[in-house]
Amino acid sequence: MKMDPADLRRVNVFKDAPEEDLKLFVEKGIVRSIEEGEFFFFQGDPAAYFYVLIEGRAKLLQTSATGQQVNLRTITEWQMFGALGAVRENATYPATAQALEPSTALAIESSFLKEMMQNRPYLNINLMQLMTSYIMEMQERYRELATERVERRIALTILRLAAQIGKRTEGDGMTVELPLTRQDVAEASGTTMFTVSRVLADWERRGLVAAGRERVVIRNPHGLVQISEGLDQ
Amino acid sequence: MKMDPADLRRVNVFKDAPEEDLKLFVEKGIVRSIEEGEFFFFQGDPAAYFYVLIEGRAKLLQTSATGQQVNLRTITEWQMFGALGAVRENATYPATAQALEPSTALAIESSFLKEMMQNRPYLNINLMQLMTSYIMEMQERYRELATERVERRIALTILRLAAQIGKRTEGDGMTVELPLTRQDVAEASGTTMFTVSRVLADWERRGLVAAGRERVVIRNPHGLVQISEGLDQ
DNA sequence: CGAACAATTGATCCTCATCAAACCTTGTGG
DNA sequence: CCACAAGGTTTGATGAGGATCAATTGTTCG
Numbered sequence: 001m002k003m004d005p006a007d008l009r010r011v012n013v014f015k016d017a018p019e020e021d022l023k024l025f026v027e028k029g030i031v032r033s034i035e036e037g038e039f040f041f042f043q044g045d046p047a048a049y050f051y052v053l054i055e056g057r058a059k060l061l062q063t064s065a066t067g068q069q070v071n072l073r074t075i076t077e078w079q080m081f082g083a084l085g086a087v088r089e090n091a092t093y094p095a096t097a098q099a100l101e102p103s104t105a106l107a108i109e110s111s112f113l114k115e116m117m118q119n120r121p122y123l124n125i126n127l128m129q130l131m132t133s134y135i136m137e138m139q140e141r142y143r144e145l146a147t148e149r150v151e152r153r154i155a156l157t158i159l160r161l162a163a164q165i166g167k168r169t170e171g172d173g174m175t176v177e178l179p180l181t182r183q184d185v186a187e188a189s190g191t192t193m194f195t196v197s198r199v200l201a202d203w204e205r206r207g208l209v210a211a212g213r214e215r216v217v218i219r220n221p222h223g224l225v226q227i228s229e230g231l232d233q
Numbered sequence: 234m235k236m237d238p239a240d241l242r243r244v245n246v247f248k249d250a251p252e253e254d255l256k257l258f259v260e261k262g263i264v265r266s267i268e269e270g271e272f273f274f275f276q277g278d279p280a281a282y283f284y285v286l287i288e289g290r291a292k293l294l295q296t297s298a299t300g301q302q303v304n305l306r307t308i309t310e311w312q313m314f315g316a317l318g319a320v321r322e323n324a325t326y327p328a329t330a331q332a333l334e335p336s337t338a339l340a341i342e343s344s345f346l347k348e349m350m351q352n353r354p355y356l357n358i359n360l361m362q363l364m365t366s367y368i369m370e371m372q373e374r375y376r377e378l379a380t381e382r383v384e385r386r387i388a389l390t391i392l393r394l395a396a397q398i399g400k401r402t403e404g405d406g407m408t409v410e411l412p413l414t415r416q417d418v419a420e421a422s423g424t425t426m427f428t429v430s431r432v433l434a435d436w437e438r439r440g441l442v443a444a445g446r447e448r449v450v451i452r453n454p455h456g457l458v459q460i461s462e463g464l465d466q
Numbered sequence: 467c468g469a470a471c472a473a474t475t476g477a478t479c480c481t482c483a484t485c486a487a488a489c490c491t492t493g494t495g496g
Numbered sequence: 497c498c499a500c501a502a503g504g505t506t507t508g509a510t511g512a513g514g515a516t517c518a519a520t521t522g523t524t525c526g
Contacts, residue, residue, distance in 0.1 A: 062372060064380040065463065072372055087358075087365045094369045117357075124350075124357040125320075131364040132320045136327045138371035139295060139305055145378045146423035147297040150482070181504065190379035192483060197506055213491055213504060230298065383514070415473065425515060430474060446472060446523055 003031065003054070003106065010078040011052050013126040021120065029106040040082070040097040040105060047085020047093045049107040053077055056103025057165055057179070060095045061187065071188040072138075074100070076165040083127065086110040086117070100179065145190045154199050155228035157189035158209075162218055169217065175210075176218045185216070236264065236287070236339065243311040244285050246359040254353065262339040273315065273330040273338060280318020280326045282340040286310055289336025290398055290412070293328045294420065304421035305371075307333070309398045316360065319343040319350070333412065378423045387432050388461035390422035391442075395451055402450065408443075409451045418449070 005022035008014045014022060031054070034040065040051055043062060053075050060073040060081060072095055075081050085091040091110075117123045144153055158178070166176035182193040182200070189196070200211040208224055210217040218224060238255035241247045247255060264287070267273065273284055276295060286308050293306040293314060305328055308314050318324040324343075350356045377386055391411070399409035415426040415433070422429070433444040441457055443450040451457060 062376045064376055066380065068380040070376040070379045072375070084365050084368065087361045094372055118354060121351060121357075124354075124361070128320045128357070128361060128364065131361065131368060132317050135317065135364060135367050135371065138368065138375060139327055142305070142371060142375050142378065143295045143297055143303040145375065146303045147299070147301040182506095183504085193505080194484080194507090195482065201506075211505095414471095426473080427475090427516080428514060430472095431514095434474075444473090 003029070007054075007078075008052070011080055012078075013080055013083075013123065013130060015126065016122050017120075021116065024116070025108055025112075026106070028112050029108045031104060032107050033102070033104040034099050036099055036101050036103075038099055040099070040107075041093050043094060043096045044092050047082060047091040047110055050083040050086055050110050050113055051081050051097070051105040051107050053079050053081065054104045054106055057100040058097055058103055058105075059100055059184070060097055062095050069187050070190070071184065073134075074161060074165045074188070080130070083110070083113065083130075086113040100184075150189070150191050150195055151199055152228055152230060153189045154185065154191065154196060155224050157185060158216060158218065159221070159224055159228060161185075161188065162221070166218075176221070178216045178218075179214055180216060181214050236262070240287075240311075241285070244313055245311075246313055246316075246356065246363055248359065249355050250353075254349065257349070258341055258345075259339070261345050262341045264337060265340050266335070266337040267332050269332055269334050269336075271332055273332070273340075274326050276327065276329045277325050280315060280324040280343055283316040283319055283343050283346055284314050284330070284338040284340050286312050286314065287337045287339055290333040291330050291336055291338075292333055292417070293330055295328050302420050303423070304417065306367075307394060307398045307421070313363070316343070316346065316363075319346040333417075383422070383424050383428055384432055385461055385463060386422045387418065387424065387429060388457050390418060391449060391451065392454070392457055392461060394418075394421065395454070399451075409454070411449045411451075412447055413449060414447050 003026050005019065005026045008022045008025060009017065014025070029052075030049075032040070032051075040058065041047075041049075055077060057077075058075040058081070059071050060075065062070050062072060064070070073081075075097070081097055082093060084094060113123075117127070144156055148156070161178055161180065162176040166178055169175045169177045182196045186193045186196045200209060200216065203209045203224075204211050206223070208218075208220045208227075210219055236259050238252065238259045241255045241258060242250065247258070262285075263282075265273070265284075273291065274280075274282075288310060290310075291308045291314070292304050293308065295303050295305060297303070306314075308330070314330055315326060317327060346356075350360070377389055381389070394411050394413065395409040399411055402408045402410045415429045419426045419429045433442060433449065436442045436457075437444050439456070441451075441453045441460075443452055
């Protein structure tokens with residue numbers, strides 16, 4: 001597969017990179033395609049590469065000692081992931097990256113990013129901003145998990161996922177479509193697929209969403225926002 | 234209050250800073266002392282300053298819409314906090330910082346840190362490493378909250394707090410003392426003070442801890458680790 | 467000593483997880 | 497094109513883990 005370096009500008013961290021830097025990254029990169037359900041890397045692997053997702057969608061997850069999974073983040077095209085390894089020495093990935101669809105990513109050696117960062121302030125700044133947004137999002141989600149009831153957490157999760165990986169569907173009104181199983185949603189909101197199923201069924205009755213197999217369509221975003229803020233009932 | 238610039242080396246981010254940089258930071262800084270229970274800043278305030286805690290202990294917390302609190306992090310001497318504002322434009326603090334004891338901190342303008350970072354790679358690297366460790370810790374805690382039972386969460390919380398802010402007490406064996414209320418522990422582990430009280434009472438019966446008013450002494454760290462890993466029973 | 471606040475303890479209840487079974491949907495191979 | 501398998505989803509019944517509430521009992525400090 002060929003890659004146009006200019007495409008890399010769509011990656012937030014590279015948004016203001018000079019052309020020649022982009023070329024270097026592309027030259028250094030290896031394009032890797034994997035099937036749905038396969039893995040880019042596992043939690044605990046040496047973090048030798050960071051990735052830029054070119055096509056498809058993926059999720060970052062952690063597994064507990066008992067085998068339960070938690071979804072930390074969903075990744076969509078032109079997002080960078082697995083980059084924490086470029087910061088620490090001898091780092092291992094703190095999470096596992098699994099494809100939700102057939103996906104393609106550009107893999108670049110972490111050490112090369114580290115090298116590039118040494119004399120390119122824009123890389124430092126952009127990467128720090130990205131890290132800041134992670135920290136803020138994780139803090140928020142942590143608070144939600146600690147203080148909110150399931151229904152609100154699921155609403156918040158769906159809205160967040162819609163903003164991050166949702167695809168606008170034309171047709172009846174403004175709808176956002178998410179190619180996710182109940183299990184995926186459960187792992188992203190800290191509950192079980194059973195509860196997600198019940199909540200979605202209830203929302204469907206109320207006309208807020210349309211739920212299908214591995215699919216959630218948001219029909220009434222405003223209604224979901226109300227639930228997420230506890231303004232309904 | 235006078236400050237020796239060299240003391241700032243105890244701050245992780247400044248560990249390898251040249252003497253003259255430390256002097257600049259100290260000159261630019263304002264020393265602020267507050268009483269127990271008072272605040273360095275509130276969630277939502279414009280993040281004009283970042284802080285270095287010189288004396289005392291503090292906690293970073295978030296408040297939910299319903300007024301419930303969550304403890305994100307406890308801060309001890311020579312830790313930096315409130316620094317995310319130096320990365321984003323027009324940032325506001327994503328959390329509130331409250332003193333757990335009478336505390337003193339050095340407050341320095343975020344814009345000054347930002348300025349210094351522009352041509353001091355060590356600041357970028359160190360700050361990124363700090364941010365990386367936050368992200369990893371928050372991801373871990375998020376997973377714990379989503380998958381672990383309360384008792385294990387409380388054990389993990391106590392052990393983490395011990396490592397972060399615990400003070401070694403001599404006397405009967407190796408013990409670690411934490412000046413925290415049940416409420417504090419509850420807010421750090423995502424439960425209620427009632428449950429924390431019951432769990433600590435149980436542990437005390439089993440000789441693992443000694444619990445007093447605003448105080449938890451760990452008598453048997455190994456036992457707590459076993460509980461945190463589910464190896465007991 | 468008394469006020470203020472932290473901690474305990476018991477009783478109760480509710481939200482959700484768990485388990486089991488059946489039901490759909492999609493893709494595949496004959 | 498149908499039948500079947502595989503895996504996602506739904507639904508009900510049940511119960512447990514903690515939250516909540518109320519009342520009491522420490523503890524500390526002015």
